Amino acid sequence: MSQLNQIELQNLRHLIGAHETANQKLQAYAEQATDPELKQFFQDGAQAAMNTKQQLLGFLN
Template sequence: MSNLTELEVENLRHIIGGHGMIANKLAFYGQNCTDPQLKTIFETDGQAAKQAEQKLLTFFG
């Protein structure tokens, strides 16, 4: 971990958790949505949230 303070690490964990939760919710909404346009939006935004979560996790690696 590159010179992050304890507060920065905690904030980063909180943000990462938020992205993970959003990704899971959007995936769920996409799976249960019958409108094709909304389904695409949910799936696309869910993938973006998952990618952001993965990118933020690199700060811990």
């Protein structure tokens, strides 16, 4: 794989940060949810955001 240029690296960092933020927010929403279906919805979203963040981090290796 070729090296990332500065713009690509900045964009990647931005995307990683955005997915981390989404994960944290969705986890917080899941903790506050009382409806089991809604709680599961937020937990699934948080996990998806974390999975995407991990995939994006893979581009830094």
